[in-house]
Amino acid sequence: MSTKSLRQSQLFTKTRREAPADEVAKNAQLLIRAGYIYKNMAGAYTFLPLGLRVIEKINTIIREEMDAIGGQEMVMPSLQDSALWEASDRWSDDNVDVWFKSELKAGGVVGFGWTHEEVITDLMRQYISSYKDLPKFPYQIQKKFRNEMRAKSGIMRTREFDMKDLYSFSATQEQHDAFYNACSDAYMKIFHRFGIGHMTYKTFASGGAFSKFSHEFQTLAEAGEDIVYVSEAKGVAVNEEVVKEADLSELGVTEGELEKRKSIEVGNIFSLGTKFSEALNLRFTDENGEEKPVIMGSYGIGPARSMGTIVDLLSDDKGIVWPESVAPFKVHLVGLNLDDASIRDWAEGIFDNLTDNGIEVLFDDRIEARAGEKFADSDLIGLPYRVVVSKKSKENGTFEVVTRATGEVRQLTETELYADFDNNPNT
Amino acid sequence: MSTKSLRQSQLFTKTRREAPADEVAKNAQLLIRAGYIYKNMAGAYTFLPLGLRVIEKINTIIREEMDAIGGQEMVMPSLQDSALWEASDRWSDDNVDVWFKSELKAGGVVGFGWTHEEVITDLMRQYISSYKDLPKFPYQIQKKFRNEMRAKSGIMRTREFDMKDLYSFSATQEQHDAFYNACSDAYMKIFHRFGIGHMTYKTFASGGAFSKFSHEFQTLAEAGEDIVYVSEAKGVAVNEEVVKEADLSELGVTEGELEKRKSIEVGNIFSLGTKFSEALNLRFTDENGEEKPVIMGSYGIGPARSMGTIVDLLSDDKGIVWPESVAPFKVHLVGLNLDDASIRDWAEGIFDNLTDNGIEVLFDDRIEARAGEKFADSDLIGLPYRVVVSKKSKENGTFEVVTRATGEVRQLTETELYADFDNNPNT
Numbered sequence: 001m002s003t004k005s006l007r008q009s010q011l012f013t014k015t016r017r018e019a020p021a022d023e024v025a026k027n028a029q030l031l032i033r034a035g036y037i038y039k040n041m042a043g044a045y046t047f048l049p050l051g052l053r054v055i056e057k058i059n060t061i062i063r064e065e066m067d068a069i070g071g072q073e074m075v076m077p078s079l080q081d082s083a084l085w086e087a088s089d090r091w092s093d094d095n096v097d098v099w100f101k102s103e104l105k106a107g108g109v110v111g112f113g114w115t116h117e118e119v120i121t122d123l124m125r126q127y128i129s130s131y132k133d134l135p136k137f138p139y140q141i142q143k144k145f146r147n148e149m150r151a152k153s154g155i156m157r158t159r160e161f162d163m164k165d166l167y168s169f170s171a172t173q174e175q176h177d178a179f180y181n182a183c184s185d186a187y188m189k190i191f192h193r194f195g196i197g198h199m200t201y202k203t204f205a206s207g208g209a210f211s212k213f214s215h216e217f218q219t220l221a222e223a224g225e226d227i228v229y230v231s232e233a234k235g236v237a238v239n240e241e242v243v244k245e246a247d248l249s250e251l252g253v254t255e256g257e258l259e260k261r262k263s264i265e266v267g268n269i270f271s272l273g274t275k276f277s278e279a280l281n282l283r284f285t286d287e288n289g290e291e292k293p294v295i296m297g298s299y300g301i302g303p304a305r306s307m308g309t310i311v312d313l314l315s316d317d318k319g320i321v322w323p324e325s326v327a328p329f330k331v332h333l334v335g336l337n338l339d340d341a342s343i344r345d346w347a348e349g350i351f352d353n354l355t356d357n358g359i360e361v362l363f364d365d366r367i368e369a370r371a372g373e374k375f376a377d378s379d380l381i382g383l384p385y386r387v388v389v390s391k392k393s394k395e396n397g398t399f400e401v402v403t404r405a406t407g408e409v410r411q412l413t414e415t416e417l418y419a420d421f422d423n424n425p426n427t
Numbered sequence: 428m429s430t431k432s433l434r435q436s437q438l439f440t441k442t443r444r445e446a447p448a449d450e451v452a453k454n455a456q457l458l459i460r461a462g463y464i465y466k467n468m469a470g471a472y473t474f475l476p477l478g479l480r481v482i483e484k485i486n487t488i489i490r491e492e493m494d495a496i497g498g499q500e501m502v503m504p505s506l507q508d509s510a511l512w513e514a515s516d517r518w519s520d521d522n523v524d525v526w527f528k529s530e531l532k533a534g535g536v537v538g539f540g541w542t543h544e545e546v547i548t549d550l551m552r553q554y555i556s557s558y559k560d561l562p563k564f565p566y567q568i569q570k571k572f573r574n575e576m577r578a579k580s581g582i583m584r585t586r587e588f589d590m591k592d593l594y595s596f597s598a599t600q601e602q603h604d605a606f607y608n609a610c611s612d613a614y615m616k617i618f619h620r621f622g623i624g625h626m627t628y629k630t631f632a633s634g635g636a637f638s639k640f641s642h643e644f645q646t647l648a649e650a651g652e653d654i655v656y657v658s659e660a661k662g663v664a665v666n667e668e669v670v671k672e673a674d675l676s677e678l679g680v681t682e683g684e685l686e687k688r689k690s691i692e693v694g695n696i697f698s699l700g701t702k703f704s705e706a707l708n709l710r711f712t713d714e715n716g717e718e719k720p721v722i723m724g725s726y727g728i729g730p731a732r733s734m735g736t737i738v739d740l741l742s743d744d745k746g747i748v749w750p751e752s753v754a755p756f757k758v759h760l761v762g763l764n765l766d767d768a769s770i771r772d773w774a775e776g777i778f779d780n781l782t783d784n785g786i787e788v789l790f791d792d793r794i795e796a797r798a799g800e801k802f803a804d805s806d807l808i809g810l811p812y813r814v815v816v817s818k819k820s821k822e823n824g825t826f827e828v829v830t831r832a833t834g835e836v837r838q839l840t841e842t843e844l845y846a847d848f849d850n851n852p853n854t
Binding site for chain 2: 110112
């Protein structure tokens with residue numbers, strides 16, 4: 001994404017009137033029609049230039065927040081050696097029903113990674129031997145493969161998708177808890193920066209053998225395939241298992257205060273205890289010379305699922321309404337009357353000036369498209385600000401600026417325009 | 428890679444005295460020992476934080492040069508629908524011997540993409556219908572899977588690897604040729620920016636049905652598994668097929684002028700003609716209303732193979748010698764006498780100042796490691812400049828600066844230090 005601005009005439013994609021008939025999810029319908037994604041097959045999508053820009057903005061936000069709490073980025077392979085997974089008893093298809101596996105021509109079978117606990121635990125044996133090596137927080141944004149019976153909900157549940165997965169390695173429970181809480185806070189920051197924080201709840205879920213609760217981050221949405229029980233007043237959410245099994249009073253709510261809502265799981269954090277470090281023999285020597293298994297945690301966010309959730313929440317009947325933080329460009333500069341060379345030259349100058357001012361601009365410089373078509377495309381693509389450059393704006397010396405989210409219309413002079421966008425660059 | 432600088436004490440990797448016994452390739456041995464990569468299994472490697480930084484610098488150079496000639500980045504999926512590949516007769520294992528395939532739980536078989544001609548041709552049917560839509564140059568940096576009988580040469584030939592693959596779509600042969608030549612020039616720029624341009628030859632190879640020649644970019648290296656025939660004097664290289672089959676006189680050389688050399692294929696460009704557009708029915712209407720198949724080309728570079736080639740060429744018996752363009756950090760700030768708090772505080776200040784001046788710094792802030800160990804690690808890791816901060820440098824008011832590539836030693840004051848690195852920031 002080294003290009004700051006782009007001319008629409010050069011973009012190889014186009015908007016489409018209709019999404020494919022087999023695409024029922026609203027997020028995918030809008031993203032396909034606007035030219036962000038292409039559906040290759042059930043559960044596998046292409047991220048087109050506009051879509052890749054959104055994903056990269058999402059990834060940048062995730063990276064900034066993970067680095068801020070001590071995360072270190074790396075990237076592990078997809079191909080999986082069965083031996084590691086046999087050690088944790090997760091190789092068999094009886095235990096894990098989402099494996100893709102394939103014959104190796106050199107002999108044997110390989111799996112395609114659907115998560116990476118075993119791989120990272122094996123790898124960290126190289127680098128952890130003493131309490132002085134702890135804590136450590138490696139993460140990756142890497143492709144997972146999951147052999148789902150049904151791919152559904154557009155880009156929400158696919159058979160291959162990038163995931164940000166961070167793994168924590170701690171010497172003590174206190175070290176683990178401190179990072180777990182820091183990561184939980186970082187996740188809420190991330191969802192707020194995505195523009196979906198106000199609808200996203202840190203949700204109590206079952207914890208497994210090593211902690212009473214784990215946590216999901218659930219965004220309330222009609223399109224969700226999950227169910228959560230929420231008290232908006234108390235800011236508490238729990239999942240179905242917790243309603244049934246846990247003592248709600250320790251969470252400060254009663255069952256009667258909880259409302260059943262549909263939701264999308266946009267992230268989760270999990271205390272793994274010593275499950276994987278014991279299975280794969282990842283040990284360290286503590287301050288007293290005693291050998292112990294490392295305490296682990298895992299922390300996931302799906303960038304594409306986040307993108308789908310943003311679209312589901314932030315769209316209207318005309319199209320997508322991107323928040324500035326993840327919009328592929330900040331400004332949609334829509335050129336009219338461009339068959340007139342003097343208007344075209346002048347519009348090109350405005351485009352250059354905006355770009356030189358550090359503003360990311362998509363310039364609809366198409367000469368043949370009609371005004372109505374351009375405005376409909378602009379609403380569908382959904383950039384935060386639409387600025388019209390036309391014969392009229394050249395004559396008047398002012399530009400019509402429409403804020404996509406509110407519909408607010410302003411008339412700004414060229415100076416006001418740069419000042420307005422300069423105050424808040426989205427780079 | 429949002430972090431500009433890093434403290435070595437926080438890095439979760441460490442240097443290793445020995446590479447794994449089964450790792451024979453020099454590039455992988457050095458990269459493993461220095462903590463850039465980890466070997467998960469034959470043909471599958473992890474890129475650790477230092478290694479990922481190198482890959483991202485390589486990718487940034489590739490992106491800049493591809494964008495400069497009109498490339499547009501996107502990313503296609505790995506999972507492959509057999510129907511597309513049956514259309515081009517490349518699904519059968521009899522015709523293609525590197526497929527990984529897997530059963531889909533929902534029924535049927537999927538492949539894992541080893542290249543993407545079929546996928547991009549299918550996709551472009553959505554967006555190309557007229558000569559006005561041409562030419563277009565989509566590209567991706569995306570993971571390929573190849574079921575190689577033998578994974579070898581370290582990170583040079585693996586079973587999964589990222590590839591930059593660009594595909595060109597043209598209306599006329601002239602349009603195609605213009606881009607083919609522009610991309611060839613861009614490739615040489617890329618290899619020069621990687622620091623291996625002086626050893627890399629645009630090499631004539633067989634062209635297939637649609638052009639007399641295709642071109643490989645071959646870097647002369649003893650570790651190479653390819654063979655090229657080179658006239659250094661005339662700046663011409665050809666591969667074995669061309670020596671046997673083509674008329675060398677039209678390339679301006681005789682067989683006697685060509686020297687047989689080992690080499691590494693770091694890139695290739697290929698005219699595909701209408702092979703895929705005919706098989707998958709990608710057509711456009713020309714200026715006269717006539718329907719024609721689109722003329723295609725493909726253009727590949729492997730970032731990890733480039734990284735391995737750089738290491739093979741640019742290393743000595745002490746370790747790696749990164750060129751500034753792809754070094755994970757520009758400066759290795761090596762702290763000595765850090766058990767003295769006054770030295771430590773002062774060294775921290777130098778680290779902060781370098782970072783604030785926009786210099787990417789790896790700070791060896793480890794307190795317990797001995798000086799000899801730190802210098803050996805620094806040579807192995809191979810950053811362009813080593814700067815020592817010690818009791819002696821604090822007292823003298825000068826810093827020892829060693830240039831890794833030349834061994835040149837300079838004594839610079841703090842002011843001279845910032846000025847020296849400021850002149851040439853590597854960001």
